[in-house]
Amino acid sequence: MLRFLTAGESHGKALTAIVEGFPANLIIKPEYLNFHLKRRQAGYGRGLRMQIETDTAEILSGIRFQKTLGSPISLLIKNKDWENWAEKMSPEHKGNKIEKITVPRPGHADLVGISKYNFDDIRNSIERSSARETAARVATGTIARRLLEEFDVSIGSFVESIGGIYPKENFSNNLFDNNLPKNFKGWDLSEKSDKSDVRVLDKEHEEKIISKIKQAKKKGDTLGGTFYAVATGVPVGLGSFVHYDTKLDADIAQAIMSINAVKAVAIGSGFETAEKFGSESHDEIILDKESLVRRTNRAGGIEGGISTGMPVIVRGAMKPIATLMSPIESVDLKTMKAVDARRERSDFVAVPACAVIAESMLAWSIAKYIMLKFGGDSIEETLENFRNYNGKLFKRIKKNFIA
């Protein structure tokens, strides 16, 4: 079973992650991890911090000569800004001279954090609830992505909208209609969207969004948006309908919803199908040479909690960033008087980064179910199990049903 834990505060010394369950002999190169970490930091509308830090993952264990050992992999991502925070975030000192934060930001974890953990300083809530933690998740998700490549599973993403600005022609329709270029791979989407400052698929759309972000910045305001993450090449049969906690769609929804500020997740054409007839919502089954495929993919590649073999399509919605330069109302907990919410160094928009994080979370979820289904202690064994299953799939169906 794949699992991971992350540790680290936003302005602490470093983030760390322990990742377990990957088979031995999987090639992992540090530059591959760092490439995806860098993608998380890009995007128009990010705050100053992204310019200070270029995240790099140091591999501490579990990998030798660029190959996994089957043992726990531990990663370290140093905070480059640590020197400026050493006193404020010291684990050793008592911090008597450090000023406490007393004004919670609506929409962030400030007030709930101090209420739950009995803190007298909002900094204690801010630090771990911050999306800085997602750097560790991108590093772990990138190991999962590497595993998936062995199975020809490819993951990519794009931003669909920011601040309610949608493209003239929405690419998601092509996904649901299964109207995709020949040999289309999930990563094709990221290759294209990574070229855009806001990770959208067309230039005119990008310009409109950037102008809306500029407007928001000018007002001291922030924006959210929607994004898609897509996995192609996912084999038939990952996940199960036998229990609520074995369903692939449920696991993916949890994984995406766990990303900071994500407030809605849909699999396939999710919310739209709720307004349509059944005949317009489901995907006809057709025979294509030696396999059973779907004419369309409105289900987003999952039926009954099990992957259908069609691309897995996930849509997420991110709320606007909570830290506002023109703040809304809050209460100073020291005086119990109404005040403006606190300003912090912050992003204005982080939807492009959120989509990159969603790629990692989607990779993690699918890799987890690949390992559950195919098992194995070395990548060679896992692949052998996979080929044995996948290569005989259609033959088995025919054998079972044709008299």
Ligand SMILES: Cc1cc2nc3c(=O)[nH]c(=O)nc-3n(C[C@H](O)[C@H](O)[C@H](O)COP(=O)(O)O)c2cc1C
């Ligand atoms: C990539 C990314 C960057 C973020 N940057 C900020 C930020 O700079 N300022 C902020 O207030 N919130 C930011 N957020 C959102 C907060 O982390 C999030 O709203 C907070 O943790 C509360 O959790 P919730 O919104 O899920 O309830 C960011 C989220 C993501 C995914």
